[in-house]
Amino acid sequence: MATDTTWVGRTLLGAVGLVIFFGLWQLIGHYKLAGLSWPPLTSVIDMLTDASRRPLFGRAVSATLSSTGMGYLSGACLGLVLAWSTHLLPPMRRGGDRLAAVLNSVPSIALGPIFLLLLSRDAAPAAVASVHVFFIVYVSVTSGLASASTAHQDLFSVFGAGRFARFRRLEMPSALPALASGLRLSWPAALIGAIIGEWFGAPRGLGILIINAMQNFQIVLLWCAVFLAVIASLTFYGLLTGLERGIYGRFR
Amino acid sequence: MRTGRRLIQDYWGILLILVAWQAWVIVNQFNPIVMPTPISVFDALITDPVLFLENTGITFAVALVGMTGGMIIGTSLAVATWLSPLLSGLVSPLAVLFSSVPVVALIPIIARLLGYNVSTEIAIVVIITFFPSFVFASSGLRALPPGSDDLFRVLGASRRATLFRLALPAAMPNLAIALRLAAAHAILAAMIAEFLMGTSGLGYLFAKTNDEFQTEQAFGTSIVATAISVAAFLLASFVERRVRSHFS
């Protein structure tokens, strides 16, 4: 009973917290407490649901989502393959770690123009997203591969398992939970990468909408675009959290 | 010979990128305005070191001040939620929500709200570093050594003593992780803010040289920014290791 009531209480409190948050947003916007750049929540929702705006938002969201998706998949594959390779070829490990750390430290805004030159205006957002995802996936998979317990390692040695059998039957499965966490954390990072990549001349996307609205003082439009980016982030983040839970249940 | 092997083992990835870059430019016979070689970028860096140093200093200062503020505010709010279960219940879903929000996308909004100047840049860094600090401090304050909370209750410790002698020291390793994450976020956030608002610092220098087709300087700026990010990351990792070995 006691735990039941606290659970209900927590959920209620959390809901109250959310209501207060959105209520404050509305109040600040309505009474212009933060100036003209803070619109009331209702005007943002009005514009988001306005039928005449729908094609604009639809094009931007689908452009950004497809760049994010492509960057996400390619970055995840690259990270996974490099993590596997450095795991199987230990002399490459330190160099792989350094490469990942330095790539992660290159400021994303500096990546935009480089990919613009190497690839094309359309591909730059996906490429920046891909670099972000690559780092997170590489780091989580390398630590996951190293996490196979010594007891299991000993067991495989006693069975006389070869290097590759050990990798396929023991280390790869034990790295799956870490991979799932990495995939979850990469999604918001991929989205940020795509948005930053779009700032360097992509033809359309949420990043373009954000930067144009910011420079042209289209305040409500700016908030709408950011709102959409947040929703795009949270939706997939939620789905990936579900996937992660499933994998943790199976492999831990 | 030994050091050469060591160098290749540790830095093969980075060397590979540099060599591929140089080769790519030579093979395609790029105009240096479009794509400079690593050597000409290095050249640009040493011809005008003052320009780079000055702007690096500005970006670094913005990142440092903002990060300090963000970590102090984040930790204080975490302590407030530790002291008040009511507050904790109110903000915990919001914290979950915001921890998965692409905060960089909020920068344009903050810029519009606060105006285009240095204090806005600092505010942006504060907001962006606030989230990891709050999340990690909150969980750290509750990650107590086994049995220690019972011990403090039986020994009749006051709330204040429990906070200062148990919860805060126990949160130190987590705060060190937050510091490492915040350090990386802080420099990136400062640069993006400078890039978008065009005030000063490395982000501004990058935007300006990029727009004026001073590609060598633009690349130089990126390399300097990467170097300070790597330095901040290494410094923060060092602090994290020290704190971890002291507090756990």
Place this chain on the structure above:
Amino acid sequence: MTGEAQFDPDGPAITATDVTKKFTLKGSGDGVLALQELSLAVATGEFVALLGPSGCGKSTLLRLMASLDRPTTGNVTVCGEPPDAIAARHAFGVAFQDHALLPWLTVYENIALPFKLAGRTPDDVAIREMIVLVGLDEFVSARPRQLSGGMRQRVSIARALILDPEVLLLDEPFGALDAVTRRQMNIELQRIWLRDQITTVLVTHSVDEAIFLADRVLVLSGRPGRIILEAIVPFDRPRDRSVMRSEEFHSLADELSLALEPSED
């Protein structure tokens, strides 16, 4: 109802009267009955061991005495007061199976902690004496992670005794140690205990440990916990290893072990 009555120093230091403790689990309607209408009294200066199978509620009983939990029905007093009052005046000494040492403090600082929590200046002389008493004088500034399991428990016992508590509560303090170290620690604990003969309740699942250390052993049944056997230990102190080899020790141990076997229900 007589909670306000003056505490009689010759009367019991700890009493439990008709104590029932029920835990409710999330989702299920009925809870788990950990203790049922249990009553006991511990005299001042007495060393009582609570013995029982795992999950029998003996730790729950200790937590009730330590003010960490409240009984569902019934009443627990310590020195004639509710346990909360004892905690508030910093008069408990406790040691748990998780030694609960703070990893960022040295041995000395860990032992000095109860002074700080009581808002008192640490008594350097008393702390150094205590460190010598538990045989850790060479490890004054060591950190917990540099110590062996047995040494950590010595620090934990020293910390429990440093404020001269009115009551000492020990919850499986040696449960995580190997058999040899455990026996050594039993002999050590007896030596330390003999100095002040503080009223002590020890929770353990080791029959030998209970007999070796206690004046009186109470055996609890499996859930719900009730006292099913009470045995007075006849040996004089200080007891040594030869006691454990005596005929009397073995017959007492057999009697207690028999009571611990799962009952037919």
